[in-house]
Amino acid sequence: MKAPELDRDSDKGRTEVKTTTCYMCACRCGIRVHLRDGEVRYIEGNPEHPLNQGVICAKGASGIMKQYSPARLLKPLKRREGTERGAGSFEAISWEEAFSTLEDRLAHIRATDPRKLAFFTGRDQMQALTGMFAKQFGTPNYAAHGGFCSVNMAAGLIYTFGGSFWEFGGPDLERAKLFVMIGTAEDHHSNPMKKHLGEFKRQGGRFVAINPVRTGYAAIADDWIPIKPGTDGALLLALVHEIIKMGLYDRDFLVNYTNAPELVNTDEKSDENGLFVRTDIPIREGCVDPQNKLWWDRITDEAVDNRWPDSDPRLMGEYTLEDGTPVKPSFQLLKEQVEKYTPEWASNITGIPSKTIRDLAHEMGITARDQKIELPIAWTDAWGKEHENITGAPVAFHAMRGLAAHSNGFQTIRALGILMTMLGTIDRPGGFRHRAPFPRPIPPCAKSPNSPDAVQPNTPLDGMPLGWPADPDDLFVDDTGTPVRLDKAFSWEHPLSVHGLMHNVITNAWRGDPYPIDTLFLFMANMAWNSSMNTSDVRKMLCDKNDNGDYKIPFIIVADAYHGETVNFADLVLPDTTYLERYDVMSMLDRPISEFEGPVDSVRLPILPPKGDSKPFQEVIIELGSRLGLPAFVTKDGKRKYKDYPDFIVNYETEPGSGIGFLSGWRGKGGEKFMAGEPNPRQWEMYARNNNFYKHDLPRSYQYMRNWNQGYLQWAEHYRLIKQSSPILCHLYSEVLQKFRLAAQGKRPGKQPPDHLRGRVEEHFDPLPFYSEPLESQMIDTRTYPLNAITQRPMAMYHSWDSQNAWLRQIHGYNTLFMHPSVGHDGGFDNGDWVWVESPTGKVRCIASFSQSVEPGTVWTWNAIGKASGAWGLAENAEESQKGFLLNHLIREELPPNEAGDHISNSDPVTGQAAWYDLKVRVFKADAPDDLPQSWPQFPTMKTLPGMKSFSGKVLKFFAGRGET
């Protein structure tokens, strides 16, 4: 054997290194792809990339095996005539046939009733493009995965301090001393989170994890605080209680940067009850938070305009205005609200000892107070006051779907936002930091239309398909209060559903509620499997027919790259490329990859030619937009405007001459501008040369306190990140919510909730966070179903994507149900036994695994490992389908009939966030005589589709340059 030093890699073939952006998950790390004789030899993290700085994760490093997946769809397919939908009988067709089918069908819908196209996308990263296509088409029925993903986290925090976690912002672990992570398994920020966590720990930072399960990140926590699922609201409110009680809040911060001192009208009889009292300072039009509220001055003991020179507002107490109006500072209302939320009270609900809660509150408060960070960076606040330093409190938080994916998640996350605010950690060193284009005004300016008239044939939608309601009049309902959208987003059922409710689309379409549709167009969403709730029934709905024999959902289009479970339910299949084969942008119009220091966006460049007849979905959208004559895609005289997707990205502007496009870097003729500027024909090249990203570092003085940083706000206004440079106060008290509550109480003119929803809106639109049990638990017999069942992301698998990956599937080939041994002792079964897991909606059979790192009232499993037989290019008897199981069959998409209605989504009543983790179950031994050692339910085996290249060998010996075997 040649000595390794002499056997250099570069001598083994023609080698090339190309850079692009990973898409084995939504984190979007920069990668360097090494090719040998045109085959992928090695994918490493790009050390020049700001996001991952050279590291890569298990999925990213397995990208090779995705490229050679046997599940690749390589031809456009149509359902064979005369065969049943779902049976998986397809014939390959040409792209021309596919496009003309699409064109005919969609043109007809657009000319008659654009609502009849429902276009929903899953875990994709091109919502700027797909959303724009939907808007141009004129359908309101568009959303991406956000509604079932983590909209509570986005809405709960954005409605509180104008930013949120993941792409929007995150913990500053470089400077934090105490880091509290709640309900996070893997996150959208997967590599950066690991990197920062590792550095934080090595610096001796203290890490506390609050999670029913101790795995992954929580494993390396200094303290693990196990909590009963769905009860974090109680914990957070008790922390708020204790911090107020002990005076551990950052008073200066609350006074200067939040609405804590602002006076709220507390006259119960007034229609203004619960709203801030306003001065008569004239307000600027637009979506700003006018600074026209009152304070109660300590010194003069009277109401003053907020920020009156030398005033010092009261945070507590009750006062009477000159006109006799009783008022309280909103902080006083918060104090009253949390009065009952004592640590003892929370202990009963969360299962956490009250001493632990108290200690945690003290630790947070004392660390924030006594370990202040001071950076010698001068800055000017929005009121013109100059500061010599940037200060910060080194307590950082991160939370994800463990809070979000519950029906009480919005208010729980509000409580978290308030806790973070009280500790004075918003956009300050050591605490939470924003990422551009955040912070946004509260709420952000984008609005969806508020009337059915916004939908007109052959016309773009009048407004954005998704937006941020500021009051009831922003709802997208008709005069009777009936939703305009198929998913009932922005209706009284879920007023702040800012990401839509994709999880109810199929059920609603099937039921024709609020109306039947014609075409369901799914892109990158596995809705017949892991992204549906109540999966077994949803699969039936997809194939269900009316009495006349027509399908209830007449036409289904699936745009996907792989043979997942949903593909078989399509009438038309559009094969996408892999991420290594296409152009793509991580746009400032969407969720870019910004850093704390400033905006960053990035691109993906093709490394390899598309395999077979696959076509980038981006190109499909451009082609369809052009063929349908959507205004943005054609010239005045109706001619195709863009040659292809790269051409579109370079030349498209949000409005003619706006200079704003999908990419913010190297705009202007020669690439001399950023954010706004004329199209630059060499923009792609310039991105390519700069490792595929554009990063703009803000001046240091603009990098902190951005909600109230004059320099930053003016900069952001100038570069059109925000409309107006007015300060964004943190909303401890949410007037937006109160406006909905007033409407529900009949105290407000304008849009009114239907009577059956009044109680629900009134209860849940509390302007201050409160704790309520998750909705489903309130409606079912929790003695029969005593256990909480949740899922977690495995770090080495992305949703359903990776079972096709020969390497990753060896790590997670099947999943079991983890539980404390006591669950087994009570249920009469042992570690490794087959068990039934039953919820009020159904049951699944799986293998039990005992573990001591789970709260005893909780059972959990890895998300989306179980697969349908034959899917993902796997053998019919592969472990994924025989031993693996899917918990989703047990999770209902609609609550049991209740006062609010018979078909209310199993979601947060404020945001429509899917309540995945509200699931209650019981577990018992599977020992009936006919119980096979096999997971259940099982579905007919999916067969290889035309054009697919299945792997025929027994052994895969991948060696780049020599092919797959």
Next chain:
Amino acid sequence: MSDPIAKQLALVIDLNVCVGCHACVTSCKEWNTSGWAGSMPDRNPYDADPSGVFFNRVQTYEAGTYPNTETIHFPKSCLHCEDPPCVPVCPTGASYKRIEDGIVLVDYDKCIGCKYCSWACPYGAREFDEESGVMKKCTLCVDRIYDESIEPERRKPACVLACPAGARLFGDIIDPDSEVSVAIREEGGYQLMPEWGTKASNHYLPRRKTRQVIHADELIRADNPLKKEGPLPKAKVGAPSLDDVTSW
């Protein structure tokens, strides 16, 4: 191995920060399957009962009982023992330890596939490749770390470069000033199964806890903001005062 060696390259794995992400597992496979030590075949890659050659695995252990449970992610590859029992037993000399840097390797051209060396490794670190009939194992990415066509700071094992948490250090444990030696010394680095005298070169850094003690007086402080919310020492306007009754 009785010859003293001048340099012993090794990995140091920090269990205090390893989150069990498996990045080191797949990046190892990715680099090595197409490299000097490849391929690393997978049997039944898309069928039932898949099985494959991996040089590195990450396992998970639990210590203690609820709620005082510790979950430990534990990566393991060949430890490049200073006194590797797998080497002297090899009948062909295919298994060898390099004098120049202490890396334990297998020469595939000499190996007869008797698997005896794998019996002699107490750690289960060797992986037999049934397809080519030779024994394989972690090479410490020997085909990367000296490759001068790679930029110097990337001349590290693939798993080390990949590790997002930075839990994997690489260097010479004989050089007392190397990053790895310092870490072993200062963070309590230890060896696996020291009872067999293998003198494993790879070391592990144990869990280290950061705790905060709160003193009672930290909760009572003069600057407590609650004090600002109390009544100011101010009387009603017009209330009687000393000025009204005394004269000096």
Next chain:
Amino acid sequence: MRPAFSVIFLTTLIGVGQGLFLALVAGQFYWVIGATDIPEAQDFYAIGSLLALVFMGGGLISSFFHLAHPERAWRAATQWRTSWLSREVIALPAVMGLLVLYGGLHWLDWRPVLMTFGNMKNLDLTMATGYLGAALVVALFICTGMIYACMKFIQEWASPLTVLNFALMGSSSGFVMATAYAGFMESPLEDFFAGGAMFLTIAALVGRIASIVRNKNIKYLSSLQSAVGLHHRNLRQLTRGFTASSFNLKEFFHPGSPALLPILTMAYMVSAFVLPIALMAFAWGTGSISAFALAFAVQYAGLLVERWVFFAEASHPQNLYYQKVA
């Protein structure tokens, strides 16, 4: 450990061959020192050697099935300085070579006297070759045994008993074979062999029982704690980190259920030792050659089981790392 059939056949077959070789040499010596007056039948040794050679050859062939690259087997002789396996690879052909020589000299009846002792007995070339062969047989037994006994962390094996038992069981089976062979050839050595067989089988039984008793009381030096380096009393593996299969799960575990081991142990105790002893006692009493042949067959079958169990019961410390799945 996973019992590999190639190795089971290798060790048992060469054991028979080595034992038979020893028996022949011992028989010749016994004859020479004057236990009988009948002139020596040279073809008895020659055919006996051939028989032993067949067994050893069978073992050798079987061993090749263990190698993924038998074409490189020659390389296995190079590391005799450090590797017991390499030493075995040298010793085995050496024993076979001496068998050929020993048998050949007998066959050719070429027996130059090398030395004459005071009692007028001669040391001829065949005898000398036999002694050398016997020494090599012992060396081979040591090599084979040491292959296992030198694995210090496979504690079931790491004992002089391993070497002793390989030697005793091999010798016993060889002597049983020799008895049957002598009976068949109507050699007067039958009784001598029978006595030897009886003695060696009982000794092997004792040796094997000793190792069972020893293994029952092993205090394992490695524990999950030392394997992971976490000295927590309550430490468990939650997952081995992959749901797929791997070399580590195949090579170091036996395929049977845990309940199988005691059953198989009983089986080989009876079949490899008790039954052969009983059969030999019966045969000795009745002079039944077929009973000796049967004793050999039964014993060989028992030894195959014994060897399977020998591997299966050895627990490798790597198994601490490769347990559960999730």
